[in-house]
Amino acid sequence: MSAPWLRLPWQELVQAQRQQQLSHAHCIPWQPALGTDVFIDAFIALLLCQQPSGKACGTCKSCLLYKAHTHPDYHQVDVAEGKTTIGVDAIRALTEALQGTATQQGNKVAWIQHADRMTVAAANALLKTLEEPTANTYLILSPERTSQLLPTLRSRMRLHRFSAPALPDLQAWLEHQLQQPLSKAQQQLMQRYAQAPYTALAKVQAGNDDSVAELELLLQVLAGQGSWPLLTKSNWLNYLDASAKLLQELIRVSQRLPEQRLNYPELQQQLTSLLGVKGYSVSQLNQWLHLCYTLRQQTEQQPGLNGPLLLQQQWLLWT
Ligand SMILES: [Zn+2]
Structure with a gap:
């Protein structure tokens, strides 16, 4: 192994x-x-x-x-x-x-x-x-x-239970795979995917995280710039994923976690000002996050479900 x-x-x-x-x-x-x-x-x-x-x-x-x-x-x-x-x-x-x-x-x-x-x-x-x-x-x-x-x-x-390694061990493994020390940006990627080492490896190798684009777009809409993206059968699961990640990060920021414990430290300022404008509470954010998880589970079990429509309805709750 x-x-x-x-x-x-x-x-x-x-x-x-x-x-x-x-x-x-x-x-x-x-x-x-x-x-x-x-x-x-x-x-x-x-x-x-x-x-x-x-x-x-x-x-x-x-x-x-x-x-x-x-x-x-x-x-x-x-x-x-x-x-x-x-x-x-x-x-x-x-x-x-x-x-x-x-x-x-x-x-x-x-x-x-x-x-x-x-x-x-x-x-x-x-x-x-x-x-x-x-x-x-x-x-x-x-x-x-x-x-x-x-x-x-x-x-x-x-x-059998498996758990991701501690951050220093994960970093050592990634650096061994890459044969070089991680840059600051790569360390941020590692932190974001700390629970999924092979995903972290793929992101670090690619040098960027393409899933951030969807998250940033949602953030912009909530900040009053632009409109909700058009959801299709092929893109909506990415947006569901981005929705959950955005809510998780909003929870972390509203709990005032230190920068090292944030997954998207570069978005901290935007997230903080959004929380100020919208006045979301942690329990509200948790509730919406739970809805995201439930939706994912439902669509796995009932493929006939209209996922794009259901996600759009969830977004309406946020505005
Ligand atoms: Zn054999």
């Missing part, structure tokens, strides 16, 4: 495997900005490898089959195209596939991506497999929101 914050969780897995104490079911959250996508991939490879030593060897027959996406003992389930949930049929097909013996004389591995999108019936169908696991079978569930999984499922899995 090249990312330092993934090393300890990885070592725990490797050690448990060596001591033959590895749980059969693992919940590893889907957080690519933290690198858990790489972690899951390496874990699946480790489980399938015929001669692992701290990681998958990469050269045995099993490793080659996995790399070629043709390993017969590896099964992957995700939300099917055009659907929003994982249904009971997909889980039944999976549990049946896991019943037989492994064809490569090793482990059988199943990965359920977006596991929090399983319907209740699907989750219940999976529960039986978790309660009575077949030999040498490993299940990995990677929900975007672990809290959305049924408690009965969660209680039968090893829950």
Whole structure:
């Protein structure tokens, strides 16, 4: 594991495997900005490898089959195209596939991506497999929101948690990736994306943050300059994101946090004067922020929803 914050969780897995104490079911959250996508991939490879030593060897027959996406003992389930949930049929097909013996004389591995999108019936169908696991079978569930999984499922899995490194460690990692010290501007970018190291790396490498443009535009409209942007199906999620970031920053500024703790210190003056003019209270800002989060969640679950219209309605509350 090249990312330092993934090393300890990885070592725990490797050690448990060596001591033959590895749980059969693992919940590893889907957080690519933290690198858990790489972690899951390496874990699946480790489980399938015929001669692992701290990681998958990469050269045995099993490793080659996995790399070629043709390993017969590896099964992957995700939300099917055009659907929003994982249904009971997909889980039944999976549990049946896991019943037989492994064809490569090793482990059988199943990965359920977006596991929090399983319907209740699907989750219940999976529960039986978790309660009575077949030999040498490993299940990995990677929900975007672990809290959305049924408690009965969660209680039968090893829950893995990942957290972003502390700022000095993140800076050291970024500087190692870039092979040079971070400039002041890059440090600001790092601070803004401190909870998402891989996003921070991409922003620092690009040298700028294109998401600021939308946030600045919203700020201008609120300051009485210009009109609300036209929302379309392709741009509204960016504006929803910018709306949440703007509200978060307004909360930080109204709480008079020091400059080092602001994500957009260059906007501090504008935000302060906006707060003075509008008289927003922290509880009001928090309420609107909560509406942004709810809207994002709703659109993930109900793709038919008119997101652009709903976001426009939220903006009206701010004026
Ligand atoms: Zn191998």
